[in-house]
Amino acid sequence: MKIELTKGVYWVGAVDWNIQEFHSYTLHHGTTYNAYLIIDDKIALIDTVKPPFYEEMLQRITEVVSPTKINYVIANHAEMDHSGALPLLMKDVPEATVIPSRRHGELGLTKTFHHDWKVMPADETSEVSLGKRKLKFFPIPMLHWPDSMATYLVEDAILFPNDAFGQHFASATRFDDEVDLNLMMAEATRYYATILMPFGKLILQAIDKLKGLKINTIAPSHGIIWHSNPQRIIDAYITWAKGETKKKALVIYETMWGSTEKMAKAIVKGIVSEGVEVEPYNLTVSDRSDVIAQVLTAKALIVGSATHNNDILPNMAAFLTNLKGLKPSGKIGAAFGSYGWGGGAVKTIENMLKEMGVDLVEPSISVQFVPNSETLEQCFELGKAIAKRVKSQS
Numbered sequence: 001m002k003i004e005l006t007k008g009v010y011w012v013g014a015v016d017w018n019i020q021e022f023h024s025y026t027l028h029h030g031t032t033y034n035a036y037l038i039i040d041d042k043i044a045l046i047d048t049v050k051p052p053f054y055e056e057m058l059q060r061i062t063e064v065v066s067p068t069k070i071n072y073v074i075a076n077h078a079e080m081d082h083s084g085a086l087p088l089l090m091k092d093v094p095e096a097t098v099i100p101s102r103r104h105g106e107l108g109l110t111k112t113f114h115h116d117w118k119v120m121p122a123d124e125t126s127e128v129s130l131g132k133r134k135l136k137f138f139p140i141p142m143l144h145w146p147d148s149m150a151t152y153l154v155e156d157a158i159l160f161p162n163d164a165f166g167q168h169f170a171s172a173t174r175f176d177d178e179v180d181l182n183l184m185m186a187e188a189t190r191y192y193a194t195i196l197m198p199f200g201k202l203i204l205q206a207i208d209k210l211k212g213l214k215i216n217t218i219a220p221s222h223g224i225i226w227h228s229n230p231q232r233i234i235d236a237y238i239t240w241a242k243g244e245t246k247k248k249a250l251v252i253y254e255t256m257w258g259s260t261e262k263m264a265k266a267i268v269k270g271i272v273s274e275g276v277e278v279e280p281y282n283l284t285v286s287d288r289s290d291v292i293a294q295v296l297t298a299k300a301l302i303v304g305s306a307t308h309n310n311d312i313l314p315n316m317a318a319f320l321t322n323l324k325g326l327k328p329s330g331k332i333g334a335a336f337g338s339y340g341w342g343g344g345a346v347k348t349i350e351n352m353l354k355e356m357g358v359d360l361v362e363p364s365i366s367v368q369f370v371p372n373s374e375t376l377e378q379c380f381e382l383g384k385a386i387a388k389r390v391k392s393q394s
């Protein structure tokens with residue numbers, strides 16, 4: 001079945017229902033590798049797919065036109081999930097011209113594929129006429145790599161921004177008005193938090209660059225195509241990129257014999273007593289990527305661990321290392337935890353939160369063995385203090 005975005009523009013990508021991991025993040029709903037075919041006097045293919053899905057893409061192209069007729073292959077991004085099938089495709093269409101971004105995209109393809117393809121690098125000064133329609137190009141560095149580029153089909157006002165505005169969301173249908181929008185936005189949030197969170201400033205610059213364009217449709221390289229309300233995802237990106245948060249706190253912890261969990265529960269009670277929204281996450285059972293998605297819009301992170309080998313527990317270590325790389329901005333936080341014979345966990349948490357630029361509410365709370373009622377009262381008061389800061393700062 002042909003899937004047409006508008007007359008002469010087709011989705012010819014692939015659906016990966018089974019993938020559960022991307023860059024060490026968990027995926028709950030698979031993903032898609034979106035490729036788009038534009039039929040005009042000249043024929044252009046925008047992006048390809050992950051190599052195992054080449055035949056699936058080729059079959060979809062063949063339903064529309066003979067693949068040998070493709071004149072241009074736009075490689076918006078050199079990463080393998082979009083350019084990985086290029087060597088296979090170029091064997092079938094050796095005369096086609098590949099168009100990567102001038103800034104890093106050309107280099108990325110050369111260093112990855114060591115190819116001898118005909119290449120025409122593009123930037124904002126470039127324009128490709130397909131006949132009745134033309135393509136323009138906009139570098140959007142770090143959405144998601146330095147080479148990333150958006151392609152714009154002028155006459156139909158369709159933006160093909162590759163990774164930007166995507167979601168890891170496999171589905172039988174392709175458009176935003178054919179799926180559960182709440183679920184899709186939740187996946188768009190996870191996608192942004194786990195992949196794009198460090199690049200807020202560059203994202204705002206990219207959106208600013210695209211501001212003058214009329215955009216009827218956003219056709220990203222992963223997930224659903226935004227054609228009913230493309231502004232919805234643009235607005236969400238602006239909010240996330242600015243680091244805007246809700247009046248919400250997260251209590252994120254890992255426990256060994258239950259002491260750190262008792263402390264976490266007392267902190268949660270303190271936050272609730274101030275009427276502030278709070279979500280506790282025990283990292284032994286919570287999905288790390290889900291927690292990171294919540295971090296994106298939470299104001300406060302209260303982080304606790306039991307001590308193990310004079311340091312934090314392994315799930316907490318993975319979480320904090322991951323979060324540090326994502327450079328969350330504008331957060332307040334606190335550290336807590338427990339130990340048996342020698343401490344260490346709370347100091348590590350304090351240091352890591354400070355390295356991330358989290359504004360710490362002190363003092364941290366560290367308890368030997370099991371917290372008594374007095375320590376639990378301190379935890380309750382810490383929760384209250386955090387909640388008051390959340391209410392005053394958000």
Ligand code: FEO
Pocket residue numbers: 077079081082144145163221222
């Ligand atoms: Fe979907 Fe950066 O690749």
